[in-house]
Amino acid sequence: xxxxxxxxxxQDGEQWTIRFGRRTIQLGDSIGLHYLAVLLRRPGDAIxxxxxxxAASRARPRGRRRRAPVHTVEPARLAVTKGIKRAIxxxxxxxxxxxxxxxxxxxxxxxxxxxxxxxxxxxxTE
Numbered sequence: 001x002x003x004x005x006x007x008x009x010x011q012d013g014e015q016w017t018i019r020f021g022r023r024t025i026q027l028g029d030s031i032g033l034h035y036l037a038v039l040l041r042r043p044g045d046a047i048x049x050x051x052x053x054x055a056a057s058r059a060r061p062r063g064r065r066r067r068a069p070v071h072t073v074e075p076a077r078l079a080v081t082k083g084i085k086r087a088i089x090x091x092x093x094x095x096x097x098x099x100x101x102x103x104x105x106x107x108x109x110x111x112x113x114x115x116x117x118x119x120x121x122x123x124x125t126e
Contacts, residue, residue, distance in 0.1 A: 005120070005121065005122045005123065006123055006125060007019055007020045007021075007122060007123065007124050007125070008024070008124070008125055008126075009036065009037055009040050009124045009125075009126070010125070010126045011029070011033070011034075011037070011059075011126075014028060014029045015027065015028060015029070016028075016029065016033050018091070018095070018098065020095060020097065020098040020101065021097060021098075023095055023097070023098075025091070025094040025095045025098075027090055027091065027094070029060070030083070030086065030087055030090065031056055031057075031060065031079075031083045032082075032083035032084050032085070032086045032087025032088075032090075033087045033090075034055075034056035034057075034059050034060055034083075035052055035053075035056045035080055035083050035084050035087065035112075036084060036087055036088075036102070036106070036114075037056075037059070037126075038052055038055050038056055038059075039052070039106060039112060039113065039114040040114055040124040041124065041126075042114070043114050043115070043116055043122075044113065044114070044115060045113060046111040046112070046113050047111065047112050047113065048110065048111055048112075049073070049076040049077040049079075049080045049081075049108075049109070049110055049111070049112055050072075050073060050076040052076075052080050052112050053076045053079055053080055056083075073110065077108075077109065077110050080108060080112060081108040081109070084106060084108055084112075085108075088102050088103060088106075101116075105117070
């Protein structure tokens with residue numbers, strides 16, 4: 001089995017520090033990055049969009065939360081999908097290789113999951 005690759009996806013206040021491969025980037029906070037962080041911590045697990053939205057909302061600083069209900073399925077699916085898409089676009093501007101990896105491995109819908117290639121083990125740390 002190949003060695004486990006170590007990468008970083010960590011929130012530092014209002015900034016995110018992300019290291020993938022040999023490159024480190026910093027991005028401003030966004031809900032989509034919170035969605036990605038939840039998925040990256042649980043590779044292979046199917047997480048319902050409602051649960052993902054709720055988990056990401058709890059992780060954000062209090063002043064940035066919206067008061068929209070997180071328990072309705074279709075709005076949660078749309079919000080999560082849009083948030084992840086925007087986050088990957090932000091990442092692509094600074095780290096195209098990571099954006100390509102996420103586009104190939106993150107699945108959105110009613111159930112969301114991060115499914116990295118099992119032939120290339122990967123671990124994300126905070």
